[in-house]
Amino acid sequence: MTFVVLSECDNCKYTDCVESCPVDCFHEGETMLYINPDGCIDCGVCVDDCPISAIASEADLTEEQLPMVEINRAGSLAYPVITEKDPARCMN
Secondary structure (H helix, E strand, C coil), X not given: CCEEECHHHCXXXXXXXXXXXXXXXXXXXXXXXXXXXXXXXXXXXXXHHCCCCCEEXXXXXXXXXXXXXXXXXXXXXXXXXXXXXXXXXXXX
């Protein structure tokens, strides 16, 4: 299993979670963050650091949210790793 960034992060890209990831699995896209599911060690440390509750365990996803696993995979392949917190960049 893995943790995934949910659609709630889209256009509201906080980076509080990235510094807590012990394996640097976060990638920064144009409008949201992504977690590399192949590198995530399922520790869950990032969940509490997300101020908008936009990170969840794959095991807890609803059927509607399941596509976010592949969206995170694709985003992690397309965008660079981010390891340091930047000021919140809400785009809403």
